Amino acid sequence: MKRVLSGIKPSGELNIGGYGGALSQFVRMQEEYECFLFIPDLHAVTVPQDPKELLRRSMDIAAYYIAAGVDPDKAVIFFQSHVPAHAELGWMMETQSHFGELGRMTQFKEKSEGRDSVSAALFTYPSLMAADILLYQATHVPVGDDQKQHLELTRDLAVRFNSRFGETFTVPEPIIQGIGSRIMGLDDPSKKMSKSNPNRNSYILLQDSPDDIRKKLARAVTDSEMTVRYDWDRKPEVSNLIEIYAVFSGESIEAIERRYERQGYGVFKKELAEAVVGKLVPIQERYKEIVDSEELVRILKNGARKAAEAAEQTLVRAKRAMGFVTF
Numbered sequence: 001m002k003r004v005l006s007g008i009k010p011s012g013e014l015n016i017g018g019y020g021g022a023l024s025q026f027v028r029m030q031e032e033y034e035c036f037l038f039i040p041d042l043h044a045v046t047v048p049q050d051p052k053e054l055l056r057r058s059m060d061i062a063a064y065y066i067a068a069g070v071d072p073d074k075a076v077i078f079f080q081s082h083v084p085a086h087a088e089l090g091w092m093m094e095t096q097s098h099f100g101e102l103g104r105m106t107q108f109k110e111k112s113e114g115r116d117s118v119s120a121a122l123f124t125y126p127s128l129m130a131a132d133i134l135l136y137q138a139t140h141v142p143v144g145d146d147q148k149q150h151l152e153l154t155r156d157l158a159v160r161f162n163s164r165f166g167e168t169f170t171v172p173e174p175i176i177q178g179i180g181s182r183i184m185g186l187d188d189p190s191k192k193m194s195k196s197n198p199n200r201n202s203y204i205l206l207q208d209s210p211d212d213i214r215k216k217l218a219r220a221v222t223d224s225e226m227t228v229r230y231d232w233d234r235k236p237e238v239s240n241l242i243e244i245y246a247v248f249s250g251e252s253i254e255a256i257e258r259r260y261e262r263q264g265y266g267v268f269k270k271e272l273a274e275a276v277v278g279k280l281v282p283i284q285e286r287y288k289e290i291v292d293s294e295e296l297v298r299i300l301k302n303g304a305r306k307a308a309e310a311a312e313q314t315l316v317r318a319k320r321a322m323g324f325v326t327f
């Protein structure tokens with residue numbers, strides 16, 4: 001049985017990076033895999049969050065999953081905080097994680113840099129992420145490129161636990177899709193597209209209006225060559241835009257290069273904007289219909305119940321393996 005577990009944190013508005021690296025993959029994979037798609041809200045609070053904003057964004061992400069095409073009849077959709085087994089197994093995974101390996105995580109280094117105080121939970125974040133995945137015996141984890149190191153640690157922890165306490169967890173494979181797994185900032189292709197960038201022209205949010213999307217893409221940095229060619233070493237700005245085009249149009253890189261070979265950047269950027277707008281507008285419309293609905297609440301309650309059932313089986317196995325008394 002092939003099983004997927006993945007999620008998007010409600011720590012910022014969803015941008016097209018999360019769509020390219022994760023959400024578009026969820027939609028594709030639900031046809032073939034048994035999918036557990038969650039909203040890792042416990043992970044969001046490893047850095048300070050305004051409670052009202054967290055509440056709103058959490059429901060937003062859930063609504064965007066469905067609006068983008070995740071089908072609640074095919075995938076189990078739920079909040080991490082609704083399934084207590086995550087926190088329980090998270091603690092158990094912390095006991096198996098080494099201080100040194102957690103300290104080497106680049107995401108921890110990036111997120112703690114320049115902060116006066118850093119929560120202990122930010123440090124142990126990857127242990128909880130391992131628990132998220134291992135609880136469901138996930139075989140595959142679709143993520144963007146920035147989660148690679150966390151997935152490697154998850155695999156190490158699974159192997160370590162299994163060899164210490166006996167076969168308990170499936171060792172998961174990351175699925176990092178070539179195209180769309182690293183969508184970079186529109187102002188600087190050396191930095192990942194992220195809502196935490198103070199320059200709001202550097203990212204496109206799923207909720208941006210068509211006009212904003214057009215403006216942001218018109219302003220996106222390019223180079224002085226005027227040839228639409230995919231070459232990350234020499235033309236990172238243009239390569240990033242070609243990737244965004246490929247994610248939103250479903251076309252191959254080669255087809256896009258061929259079409260715009262002699263067109264210059266103006267036409268390319270305009271048509272790129274229309275490809276993004278064309279995909280996002282229907283998602284935004286569905287999002288509006290669903291975000292405040294009873295239907296969404298019902299889906300999430302149902303999802304939490306199904307997820308808890310699956311998680312409980314692994315939790316009990318892991319507890320027995322470690323020597324906890326279970327009746």
Ligand code: TYM
Binds near residue numbers: 005006010017018023
């Ligand atoms: P998060 O919430 O930062 O991002 C969600 C997913 O989107 C991908 N992503 C990107 N992909 C391409 N280009 C970008 N610019 C971009 N920005 C984000 C991320 O790689 C990720 O796949 N730790 C995770 C959340 C998490 C999780 C899990 C994921 C917690 N437990 C278990 C999978 C399985 C995170 O912070 O993702």
